[in-house]
Amino acid sequence: MALDHQAVSQITDAYTAAWNTGSPDAVAAFYAEDGEIVINRGSPWKGRAGVAQMAAGFFEDVPDLTLVCDGIRVAGDHVAYLWSFTGTHAATGKPLRVSGWEEWDLDGDRKVVASRGWFDADDYARQTTSR
Numbered sequence: 001m002a003l004d005h006q007a008v009s010q011i012t013d014a015y016t017a018a019w020n021t022g023s024p025d026a027v028a029a030f031y032a033e034d035g036e037i038v039i040n041r042g043s044p045w046k047g048r049a050g051v052a053q054m055a056a057g058f059f060e061d062v063p064d065l066t067l068v069c070d071g072i073r074v075a076g077d078h079v080a081y082l083w084s085f086t087g088t089h090a091a092t093g094k095p096l097r098v099s100g101w102e103e104w105d106l107d108g109d110r111k112v113v114a115s116r117g118w119f120d121a122d123d124y125a126r127q128t129t130s131r
Helices: 005-021 024-028 047-061 121-128
Strands: 031-039 066-075 078-088 095-106 112-119
Touching: 005 024, 005 066, 005 078, 024 047, 031 047, 095 121, 112 121
Parallel strands: 031 112
Antiparallel strands: 066 078, 078 095, 095 112
8 A cells, every 4th residue: 555645644644633632542543453652662552552551651741742743754655754742741840842753554544553653762861850
């Protein structure tokens, strides 16, 4: 299945909007029932319930999280979704600005089957610790 840039743009716009609702279930709805996400080579969150759990963790850490799409790349059924988010870290009150990307494999229903997410965890930790 080859995706065109316009179709992927619609998906990524809606995915970005889902993150900005603050609803873990809205984020998870973009994944196939058996889809999964792995962030920075960590343990996978599997299924929509696992993806919702991952998103809930981000919303707990950054309750005012605002996500923007910085760009997309498309190759066949593979998508690179480049993003940045801003917000305030709940535990420290520190402002955050974090950039990263997700690499998606999409199924025939244009749902994420596999996502590999990346961001600079050291930079995130630096931004959230007391100075």
